[in-house]
Amino acid sequence: MPIYYQQNINDFTQMAVWLIEEPERFFTQKVSVQQAVSHPHKRLQHLAGRYLLPYLVPEFPTDLIQIADTRKPYLPNEAYHFSISHCGNYAAAIVSQSERVGIDVELVTHRVDKIRHKFLHPHELIEWKIETLNDLEKYKTLTLLWSAKEAMFKWWGRGDVDFSDCMRIDATAIQNTGELMATFQKGLFATRLILQYQLTDSLSLVWVNSQ
Ligand SMILES: CC(C)(COP(=O)(O)OP(=O)(O)OC[C@H]1O[C@@H](n2cnc3c(N)ncnc32)[C@H](O)[C@@H]1OP(=O)(O)O)[C@@H](O)C(=O)NCCC(=O)NCCS
DSSP states (O other), X not given: OOEEEEEEEETTEEEEEEEOOSOHHHHHTTOOOOSOOOSHHHHHHHHHHHHHHHHHSTTOOGGGOEEOTTSOEEOTTOSSEEEEEEETTEEEEEEESSSEEXXXXXXXXXXXXXXXXXXXXXXXXXXXXXXXXXXXXXXXXXXXXXXXXXXXXXXXXXXXXXXXXXXXXXXXXOOXXXXXXXXXXETTEEEEEEEEEEEOSSEEEEEEEEO
């Protein structure tokens, strides 16, 4: 049972990360591939994400999951809010009976450096002092910020979000685990969000749960 990390966030919200070590048939005993996924490892990631839902909430009805036009998976009656992410050999899921949720897991990579202007506002690049960081700290910080915005994007769930304009993350000192404060703004809607994170030299995990 290779649970990499698990947390009961509150009485109604649980999350977990699975380290994938099993063959496909382990997951297909419980869940099936919802849409055609031809790449074997991507199919394994997809299955592991789905597998976590009834792992976290045994009565979770995975067979009722629908896919919105935005590609967001959801339950028609919204009995549970949920979010899924996967990268490398990790799959993560968060499930809540009461709050909208978003989760993202990312391998720390130098590749985020090339696209930082796409997802960070110029003010964020200055406030986070990205240029003053050594390479590892820079890649960890950028991956964490990317991951945080992906989690917020999934929490929002309606697509059509400019990562640089609609989401701003307050600069803070980064630890191995902690909270990020962020603002999400889209049209007339604006809210503050608290994001939780875990960060190692190789993996970033961020989740958000909020009404
Ligand atoms: C959809 C998106 C968030 C997926 O993130 P990713 O890092 O590529 O992949 P992840 O493994 O973390 O997440 C994939 C899961 O997200 C979920 N998902 C897909 N689209 C979603 C959406 N619109 N809303 C919420 N969740 C979504 C699915 O559960 C999917 O897994 P599954 O197909 O196996 O069920 C991302 O591809 C995306 O479109 N981001 C927005 C793009 C954008 O506007 N970027 C601008 C900044 S450069």
